[in-house]
Amino acid sequence: MALCLLLATPVPAGAVEGSQAQTQTQATIEVSRSGTDARAEGLDFAISDFSRLNKGTNKEYEGAYFGYRYPMASEDAFAVVVIDEKTALAYLPQNALNRLAAQDPSQGFAILLNALDEKASHGGTMLTSMELAYEYTSERSVERGGYRYDFAVEVEPGHYYATVTKDGSTDGSAGALFCDTGRVIPAADVFIEQEPVGFAAFAEFFTSLDLRPFWVSLRTSAVAIIFVFVLGLLAAWWSQRMGTRLKGVLDSILTIPLVLPPTVCGFLLLVLFGNSTPVGRWLLAHGIELIFSWPAAVLAATVVSFPLMYRTARGAFEGLDPSLGDAARTLGWSEPRIFLRLTMPLVWPSIAAGTVLAFARAMGEFGATLFVAGNYPGVTQTMPIAIYFEWMGGHSDVATFWVLVVILFSFVVILFVNGYASHTQRYRRVSADETDAVVRTRREVTR
Amino acid sequence: MKKFKLLRSVIAVLSVFALVFSLVACAQSKVEEPQTEAPPAGDTAPAPDPVELQIFAANSLEKALPEVQALYTQAHPEVTFAATQFKASGDLVEQIGAGATADLLITASKGSMDTAVEGGSIDDTTRIDMFANDLVIVKAKGADITVGSLEDVKSDAFSKIAIGDAATVPAGQYANQALNSIGLYSSDTGKDGEYDAAIAGKVVLADKVGTAANYVATGDCQIGFVYTSDIYRYDGIETAFTVPADAHKAILYPGAVLKASANADVANDFLNFCLTDPGAQSIWSQYGFEVL
Numbered sequence: 001m002a003l004c005l006l007l008a009t010p011v012p013a014g015a016v017e018g019s020q021a022q023t024q025t026q027a028t029i030e031v032s033r034s035g036t037d038a039r040a041e042g043l044d045f046a047i048s049d050f051s052r053l054n055k056g057t058n059k060e061y062e063g064a065y066f067g068y069r070y071p072m073a074s075e076d077a078f079a080v081v082v083i084d085e086k087t088a089l090a091y092l093p094q095n096a097l098n099r100l101a102a103q104d105p106s107q108g109f110a111i112l113l114n115a116l117d118e119k120a121s122h123g124g125t126m127l128t129s130m131e132l133a134y135e136y137t138s139e140r141s142v143e144r145g146g147y148r149y150d151f152a153v154e155v156e157p158g159h160y161y162a163t164v165t166k167d168g169s170t171d172g173s174a175g176a177l178f179c180d181t182g183r184v185i186p187a188a189d190v191f192i193e194q195e196p197v198g199f200a201a202f203a204e205f206f207t208s209l210d211l212r213p214f215w216v217s218l219r220t221s222a223v224a225i226i227f228v229f230v231l232g233l234l235a236a237w238w239s240q241r242m243g244t245r246l247k248g249v250l251d252s253i254l255t256i257p258l259v260l261p262p263t264v265c266g267f268l269l270l271v272l273f274g275n276s277t278p279v280g281r282w283l284l285a286h287g288i289e290l291i292f293s294w295p296a297a298v299l300a301a302t303v304v305s306f307p308l309m310y311r312t313a314r315g316a317f318e319g320l321d322p323s324l325g326d327a328a329r330t331l332g333w334s335e336p337r338i339f340l341r342l343t344m345p346l347v348w349p350s351i352a353a354g355t356v357l358a359f360a361r362a363m364g365e366f367g368a369t370l371f372v373a374g375n376y377p378g379v380t381q382t383m384p385i386a387i388y389f390e391w392m393g394g395h396s397d398v399a400t401f402w403v404l405v406v407i408l409f410s411f412v413v414i415l416f417v418n419g420y421a422s423h424t425q426r427y428r429r430v431s432a433d434e435t436d437a438v439v440r441t442r443r444e445v446t447r
Numbered sequence: 448m449k450k451f452k453l454l455r456s457v458i459a460v461l462s463v464f465a466l467v468f469s470l471v472a473c474a475q476s477k478v479e480e481p482q483t484e485a486p487p488a489g490d491t492a493p494a495p496d497p498v499e500l501q502i503f504a505a506n507s508l509e510k511a512l513p514e515v516q517a518l519y520t521q522a523h524p525e526v527t528f529a530a531t532q533f534k535a536s537g538d539l540v541e542q543i544g545a546g547a548t549a550d551l552l553i554t555a556s557k558g559s560m561d562t563a564v565e566g567g568s569i570d571d572t573t574r575i576d577m578f579a580n581d582l583v584i585v586k587a588k589g590a591d592i593t594v595g596s597l598e599d600v601k602s603d604a605f606s607k608i609a610i611g612d613a614a615t616v617p618a619g620q621y622a623n624q625a626l627n628s629i630g631l632y633s634s635d636t637g638k639d640g641e642y643d644a645a646i647a648g649k650v651v652l653a654d655k656v657g658t659a660a661n662y663v664a665t666g667d668c669q670i671g672f673v674y675t676s677d678i679y680r681y682d683g684i685e686t687a688f689t690v691p692a693d694a695h696k697a698i699l700y701p702g703a704v705l706k707a708s709a710n711a712d713v714a715n716d717f718l719n720f721c722l723t724d725p726g727a728q729s730i731w732s733q734y735g736f737e738v739l
Contacts, residue, residue, distance in 0.1 A: 053732035054679060059722070059739065071729045120733070123588055123678045123685035159725040173737070275546030284546075292547045374547065377530040392658050393509060394681050 029111060033195040035119040039187050043108045045099040046190035049073040050182035052120035056164070058171055061155050067148075067165030068172035070179040075152050079162040080113065080127075080180040083144060088132045091151040091162070096184035097138055105136050109184070117180055125177070147175035205397065212378040213386035213402060220294070220369075220382060221362035224301035228358050231302075232309030233351070237339075240317045251314075258307035265303050266371025269296075273372070290372075297373035297380045301362035308361050312354025316347035349424035353417050360413045364406070495525040498713045501548060502531045505555035505617070505700060506655040507580070509533040510680035511734035512553075515727045519720050526713055535655040536560075537615025543568050543705070550708040551718060553577060553700055555656075555674075556617035560701040567706070573715055574703040577722060578736040581675040582621050582695055585663050586687040592669060594688035597629050600670065601645045608649045609659040609671030613638045617698075618656035622672035624695035637695070660684055674698065676735035699739070 028041045039046035056070040072079050080090045092105060100109055117127045135144075142149045150163045162179055164172035196204050239250050257265050273290050274280045283290055290296050320343060328338045344351075366384040373380035375389055383402050391399040504512050516528045532539060532547075536554035540563045543549060552569065554560045563569045584600070586592040592604065600608060611619030623637035626646075634640025642650050653659035656673050657680075663671040664683035671684075678684055702721070704714045721727050722738055731738050 051729060051733050053729070054675070054735035055732050055737040057728060057732070057738040071725055071732060122680070122682060123585075124675075124735070125686065156725065270545060276544075280546065289546075289548070291545060292542070374532070374542065376532075379530070381530075392655070392661055394657070394661055394664065394683075 029115045030192045030194075031115050031119050032192045034193065035116060036182075037190050037192055038112045038116050039190050039192060040108065040111060040115075043112070044101075044187050045108070045184050046187045047109075047112045047116060047182045048185050048190050049077070050116045050120070050180070052117055052124075053179045053181065054124060056173065056176070056179065058173060065170055066153060066155050066161065067150070067163035068175065069153070069155060069161035069163045070176075070181065072152060072160045072162055072181045073183050075154070075160050077152070077160070077181050077183045079151050081149055081162060081164070082127070082130075082132065082177040082179070083147075083175065084177065085130050086133060087144070088127070088134050089142060089144060089149055090134055090136045091140075091142075091149075092136060092138055092184070093152065094138055099184045099186065106134060110134070113180060113182075116182070120180075127180070145175075147172060149175070205401075209398065209401065210377065213381050213383045214405065216294075216297075216378065216380065217363055217382040217384075220297045220301050220380075221305075221359055223298050224305060224362045225355065225359045227298075227302045228306050228309045228362070229355055232306055232313050232354070232358070235306075235310050236313035236317055240314060254310050255307045257304050258311070262300075262304055262365065262367030262369075263371060266300060266368035269300060269303065269368065269372045273299075292372070292374045292376070292380070294373070294379050297369050297382065300368040300372050301365045304365050304368055305358040305361040308358040309354045312350050312357070313347070316350035316354075317343070319350075320346060349420065352420060356413055356417050356420075360410060363409065495523075498526045498710045499529050500526060500550045500710060500714055500717060501529040502551045502553070503539040503543065503547075503549040504531055504533055504551075504553040505536050505539075506533045506657045507555055507618070507674050507676055507680075508553060508700075508736075509657060511676070511730055511736060514730045515721055515724075516717075518724070518726050518730070519717055522720075522724075526717070533655075533657075535611065535615040536617050537562075538655070540566065541615070548707060549705055550710055550714040551702065551704055553702040554617065555580070555698070555700055556620060557696075557699055557701060558620070559617055560703065563703075569703045570706045570708075570711065571703070573711075573718065574701055575718065575722070576699045576739050577702045577718075578700040578731065579739055580698040580700070580736060581692065582618070582625065582672060582690040582698060583675050583678070583686050584670050584688040584690065585660065585673050585678060585684040586670050587663055587666055588683050588685050590669070592687055594670065596688070597625060597690060597694065599688070600626070601631070605669045606649055607651050607662075607668040608646060609651050609653055609662040609668040609673075611656050611659050611672070612652040612654060613640075616653065616655055616659075618659065618672060618674055619652070621695040621698055622690075625672075625690050628694045657681070674735075679733070679735050700736075 029038060030040070031038045036050045037046065037048045038050070051073065053070040056068045058068050060066070070079065070081070076093050076095050078090065078092045078096050080088055082088045090105065092100075092109075097105075103109070114126075114128050140151050146166060148165045148167075150165070152160045153163050155161050162181070164175040166172050166175060195201075235254055239247055239254070242250065270291065271277060272279055273283065273296070275284060275291065280291065290299070324342060324346075325338055328342050333342070363382075364384055365382070366388070369380065369382060370385055375381050375385050381389070383406055387399050387402045387406070390396075390402065502512070502516075512531060512533075516531070520527055532542070532549070534542070536556060536559035539552060539554065540559050543552065543563060544566050552560070552563060554563070560569070560574065564571055564574070584594050586594070594600070610622045611617070613619040613623050620637035623632045623640065624635065626632040626642070627635050627637065627640070631643040631646055632640050633643075641647070651662060651668055653662060653671075656677060659668075659671045660673045660677045660681045662668040663673075664681050670687060672690070673684075675686070675689070678686060702718050704711050704718065708714050728738060
């Protein structure tokens with residue numbers, strides 16, 4: 001946002017008091033970051049409490065109709081009503097005119113007004129984008145083109161409005177496009193809060209940043225991965241010992257969340273646990289509100305990341321040489337001992353990699369989570385969901401931040417998996433070398 | 448050697464779990480921080496029980512409503528607001544139907560509120576039309592585009608037109624009604640119809656009105672149908688053409704308290720505050736909502 005507007009508008013000599021103005025052809029205008037205050041070099045008055053009222057209201061107050069009304073900043077505030085694309089009616093109360101001293105309002109006052117209006121317009125029609133003929137008045141009631149414009153009307157105690165009325169009608173909205181209001185105060189009394197620049201802007205971005213999506217993501221994935229680790233291992237161990245026909249069916253069911261679009265998983269979970277289903281009603285009757293809550297986010301993450309754990313664990317179990325187990329049995333090892341001291345150490349590298357991948361998948365979960373857990377900041381708003389909603393909400397800077405965080409995180413995960421894999425491979429390479437040596441020795445012996 | 452390997456993996460598993468649990472604990476303490484800070488502020492007030500209102504509001508209110516909520520909390524420190532859900536009105540009604548809990552619903556069309564009423568979740572006696580809005584065609588700020596009439600949307604100059612998905616987005620329905628008035632959409636309700644071949648390939652459907660505004664702001668679409676109020680909440684878009692009010696149904700925002708609300712009185716009071724408080728009026732005016 002441009003904070004200082006360098007306007008090339010010449011300020012005619014004599015318009016501004018002081019010798020400075022004599023040679024001044026450019027006025028440096030400062031607008032506060034809130035867009036409510038402005039002052040300019042060489043002007044001894046400033047505008048404060050500015051607001052641009054894009055719409056008014058036809059609403060009655062306690063049964064009485066006051067016209068189409070715009071709230072004014074105060075009783076002694078000015079109001080600039082834009083009647084149509086060509087005319088603007090600027091009401092300046094006597095105290096404001098006093099502050100302008102003898103200066104023509106179309107000079108310094110208009111410069112401040114235009115700067116504030118531009119900042120507040122956000123793409124709406126600006127004062128400066130129309131060729132407006134201004135009519136300045138300090139009359140509280142003015143009639144123009146069939147409408148009556150009243151200023152500083154105390155509609156309710158302590159609150160003042162600019163009103164537009166048309167005789168015999170209860171809709172004066174056609175009599176004005178929009179209205180700017182604010183107060184003229186001495187320049188010394190205005191406080192202009194600067195918009196931070198450079199490092200300060202950076203620091204402010206980070207202090208104002210809501211970091212909760214990161215913690216929600218981490219918390220959701222961390223809890224999900226515990227379930228996934230235990231369930232994945234059990235399912236892999238169990239399915240491996242099943243009859244082949246049943247195994248095929250079961251395997252497909254357990255793996256299908258991997259290939260289904262997450263929205264399908266989300267839809268199925270919503271149908272299964274939603275309040276209109278027996279399961280959902282049963283949960284609700286027992287005081288568990290699952291849908292659109294944090295547990296739902298954990299559930300979604302668990303369902304979609306489970307197959308990754310299950311597949312890697314199953315692959316590792318199947319890759320084991322069954323004769324190893326048999327050999328252990330001949331040595332009198334018990335089944336739990338075989339599992340803990342033989343199977344697990346052998347499959348551990350795959351399991352670890354599977355866990356990390358499943359964790360990363362849980363961190364990246366979006367579709368199913370949005371479906372069943374929704375977007376509740378601080379509760380179910382994970383990083384991927386924050387990215388989507390921040391971008392859609394026009395906060396592309398925040399979205400970019402989260403995108404970078406997620407990329408960095410994924411990079412670390414892949415680095416870890418690769419590092420771990422090469423570490424275990426080194427162990428394998430060593431044992432492969434040993435086998436080679438044995439084979440070579442045997443050959444030599446047979447020779 | 449084997450024994451060391453096993454020991455290492457056991458330590459690895461244990462440390463992973465330790466890490467996970469410490470992260471969970473850490474995350475929980477982080478998340479609870481704001482909540483533990485909140486009560487002292489409430490305690491200074493005489494006694495009223497703290498109330499947290501959950502509001503479901505039309506996406507177009509995303510910037511204005513939080514300011515009015517902050518104003519209300521200033522006046523009533525015991526009342527705070529849970530993260531308000533700003534989605535397409537149709538999505539909000541669906542979400543309530545699916546079991547989401549809320550105290551107050553504000554939609555951007557009569558139709559979506561009617562659907563919620565039919566669903567049985569709305570206290571119909573509290574229903575009130577809150578705001579009026581206008582439909583505009585917007586373009587990216589400073590873009591060299593002129594739209595002189597509604598018919599101009601057929602122009603070859605536009606290859607992508609952003610319109611809210613009429614299934615859930617009321618702004619999309621109003622846009623389609625306007626398009627229907629010049630024969631570019633087949634259904635006069637603005638729903639369940641087809642776009643005319645002249646624009647069918649150009650229409651980009653958005654999941655909420657803010658998305659349509661953003662598509663135009665980012666330049667992905669040249670023009671889009673949004674509310675006037677959206678111009679004031681998105682940087683980077685400006686009015687190209689104001690759609691005549693008689694080309695579509697009146698754009699009204701009904702608000703109502705939900706039957707299931709545990710704080711129906713507070714919700715109703717907030718609804719009333721939105722419509723009568725002068726401070727709130729100023730906020731609505733600035734964001735381009737006409738209070739009814």
